[in-house]
Amino acid sequence: MASAMVVTTGVVASRANKRSVCGPGGGGGGGVARGAEEEPPPPLQAVLVADSFNRRFFPISKDQPRVLLPLANVALIDYTLEFLTATGVQETFVFCCWKAAQIKEHLLKSKWCRPTSLNVVRIITSELYRSLGDVLRDVDAKALVRSDFLLVYGDIISNINITRALEEHRLRRKLEKNVSVMTMIFKESSPSHPTRCQEDNVVVAVDSATNRVLHFQKTQGLRRFSFPLSLFQGSGDGVEIRYDLLDCHISICSPQVAQLFTDNFDYQTRDDFVRGLLVNEEILGNQIHMHVITKEYGARVSNLHMYAAVCADVIRRWVYPLTPEANFTDNTTQNCTHSRHNIYRGPEVSLGHGSILEENVLLGSGTIIGSNCSITNSVIGPGCHIGDNVVLDQAYLWQGVRVAAGAQIHQSLLCDNAEVKEQVILKPHCVLTSQVVVGPDITLPEGSVISLHPPDAEEDEDDSQFSDDSGADQEKEKVKLKGVRLSRLQSSRSRSCRPGLSLESRRHEYGRRRGTTAESLGTQNQHGRRE
Template sequence: MAVKKGGKAAEMADEETPVPLQAILLADSFAQKFRPITLERPKVLLPLINIPMIDYTLEWLASAGVEEVFVFCCAHAKQITNYLANSTWQTQPNFKVLPIESHDCVSVGEALRLIDQRNVVRGDFVLVSGDTVSNMSLKEVLQEHKERRKSDKLAVMTMVVKRSQSSPSTHQTRLGNDELLLAIDPLTKELLCYDDGSSNNLKRTRQVAVDKALYLNKPSICLCTDLQDCFIDICSPEVLFLFTDNFDYQHLRRDFVKGLLSDEISGNKIFTYEIYGEYAARVDNLRSYDSVSKDIIHRWTYPIVPDIRFAGNNVGLKIERCNVYRENGVLLPRSARIGPSTVLGEGTSVEENCVFSNSVIGRNCVIGRNVIIEGSYVWNNVTIHDNVVIQSAIICDGCVVKAGTRVEPGAVLSFNVVIGQNFSVPSYSKISLIAQPTEEDSSDEELEYVEAASSTTESPQKVIEVGQEYSNASGLGLNVEDPSQAIVWEESEVGASGAGFRWLMKDASQEDEWRYSVAPIPAEKIIEMRLKEEQDDLDDADQDAGVSAGVEEEEEEVDAVRKKRDFEKEAEETLRRLFLEGVPESNVILEVKALRLGFNAESSDCAAACFKSIINLALEEPFSKDSELFGIARTLFSKWKSILEHYLTNEDDQVEVLLKFEEICLEASGKAFAPIFCHVLRVLYDQEIISEDAILSWASEKQDAEEGDKVFLRQCEAFIKWLEEASEEEDDD
């Protein structure tokens, strides 16, 4: 019967029966990566720049032409269905959101089998998770999938991927993922191998065994470690049938994709579709939560950005310089300093002398005096008392952080937690009002039910006094006036008069706690990864040398040019990110040092990349005339002067930077700097970034150049003459 049903669906698609474009949205994570937060609220309803994650996914599907979305929800299903029922998605024209509720599915496989039983999918559909943020068009990938299906009925899935602009390990680490290896037929785009490190030792070595059978009847295959899985799939109806027919398929990638690729009997195929210039990423863990949030703030997801309204997001908001977003009703004193890449939610009040940067502040928060918040996410209805410092942390709804507290990088305070006065929350710690289970399941395929987590608690050492006023206790359904229901909090975990249990990490994950945190990756880890990557490259080169007698000199030169270009691109991207995030100078230098070691680059290469990053940042700022651009550049060079000076240690390096500046001004992207070349050069001289000798050496080199290469030299003639005369006077003295 199952085969017959699948066949009917396929025949309907083949006959091109007019059916709406459908999508299956998985609103359940089937994982524990956001614990303990997701014990109380489903991940898709967690705020991403003050908007529930699911709204980003639904907005993208609606804008991409999807007409029906089946939202599958299991854990906290009632919260999700209530949210959808009361949202504006129910009134959107030509867009239906239909919840499918279950209480006993524990994996993606079981969810898709249940949907198959409902028989609601009538043709090719989009399969996506409810934590996906994208602005890609579906038109081309759908057309490509349908055309392929006409000639090959075994092409059951098209997987969307995106190429990383940075090195593979850096990009994947940015999203909190392990390195991904894909083997693809470059002619047909068929996926031949998918290895995400879950089944081998990929975390410790890059060596992966590739089956020789992949080469059969294939003139070539492409092994890619620089592709990101966007977790967006275009599926034929047979995908649902395959899950029904194979009950051992639980995980979408680990079981289904790898199962199909290794099944030579059925012959089903998966193909890839690479996107260019479009955005797609999944919020799979806390690190990717941080990365995707920054991408939204920096507008890589346009038009799905904070200041453009979409369904379910009706709060007025305006954007200011340096990617500062402020919703209506924010009470902000003049003494407050709002740094770049910061969002302030509606109804939030801030008192004197507060400093915020690279952070998202939720709605209706109350923030006291002298509060410093850097690189953090403060959700709704949070109260922060005076003299608090919060760095690279997540503070959930209803939390209270009392005066003098310090929240260290990587910390997570779950809903309604209270941190006592003058307490320091350690790095990477997780605190929740729900006690950690005494016996934890090592599997990540477990539903997030609060009842399961709170069934066992640690033995108490301190009890709230009978009759003590504490609103959070009533939130758990407890009566603080009843001694039998008194809650116990460890003062060593949350401070005096605090409330919450500290969760301990498993021994296996203690070592990599930095990997899945919103805190910046420690500098020593970056250096370690770079050195490992460099060693892997050397090992690969040694292996290649064993196969080939040697490499021609021309090929070596081409490789050197390519490596230098790759370094420049990655260094510029890294420096831009670090500058925008306001990372301390010492950490910037360490991270660039790691890049330099990985690519075996010169100091002048680092200086050129740093210089271009500052130029690009200036160009990103709004300006209408040359004087405004000049003012922006002068401010940025003054701010990051010490970083540039660190690499400009000699005259030759300084001359190289001036030559690089000429190249930038001649490029289309940097031509706005061409009219003010001399003015910027004067600033570099005045701030002692470029020495007088270096400028004169640059001018001397240009004297013998062709007339077309003397454009900027002629612009600087008066300044050069002034320097020469000043130099002669010094000699006379």
């Protein structure tokens, strides 16, 4: 059955107006007879937060929001919406704050807003959202959710079938009179796995019999941690202490979750919520459970390290059926063919004589590769132009990037329309943001981040309290960039940047001050193994 598309913007709509759009009977199609003996389960809803409330991708996210960053030439939010639709979600509320107009424009042009979409997408925008807590308090104020719903961010890459987890969640709530308010999804993953990052590492104490979460703690920066002795007293079925879990950031929530965020204004993140409920479990009577998957895939692209790891997994087909040639977005420019050694070629791709595509390479539509090039473990976006004798190793090139002859790019990211001149060498972990031009005949040291955007005064403020990601260390020093465009780096070291800025000061500004931003592009040669 075709479902109507309704778009709601702003947060000024009254509760009555919201009910007229999203009330019972909306989004799922077809009413339910009141006299029926057994009502079918209500349409599954989802709350998608299209903002990270941190600057983990700055300065890249200065040009476009994180959820629109291309991963294997597909916007992150498209992966999330495809996952939600495949898992049976019929109505998704997309909450936007940073660069909301770009997100709205992207969604309105996508298949998610067609009348035939199985998942009705409703867009809600506001500049007042500063945290996940603000979003869920708005969900409660507008009475948007009527039953259990999924809570996700817009940078989730997953092929998890949550049917079993959802059934277990609903059964617990039925048997225990709505005591369980949330089920968190985890993936079994060893601590050394490439998709594990320090920011997201957690240790969880769980009841062996019921999967009830007893203790939840992030471990970044901790050399040791402790557990309350009460966890091990009176637990006849035993308690498991688990450090082999990857938090997928997918949560099955009851409507009470939004209400609890309203009642507790100090809850800003999901971690705040989990800690608050576990500490006050005996008083509030609410419980949190977990569901662990072993074979399916689920990860959040929370930083550049995770971007590289997840992108490699998509190319290596670990997220099947979300593979590059599947074109689940129905965008003709994203069509491509798949061949041996995970080589993907889009339409109208030109490959020069003597050029070698070794393995795990994606070439976007209309890309031109010169002669005698060597490309491995790399993603090249649509409309790129690669000159002769170029070496690309673990390189991520977005739309319209130009690389001149003799250049070498290793473990680096080049954003839309960036340009690398002749004989330029990019050492590992370099980032060139949109429109940046470098070269010719220079070598960028490891960890260099070049951007056209000067740092803002507000960027010195630590925003980690509004995010489930812990903040990177920040320094107070700033570089004066007024009137400077980093659009071209000259060949000599003394003239490596335009007047008023040295390459070294810029590198340290984003290499040290932003912490993991530049250094997060991890080595990919481990991505093929699975533990």
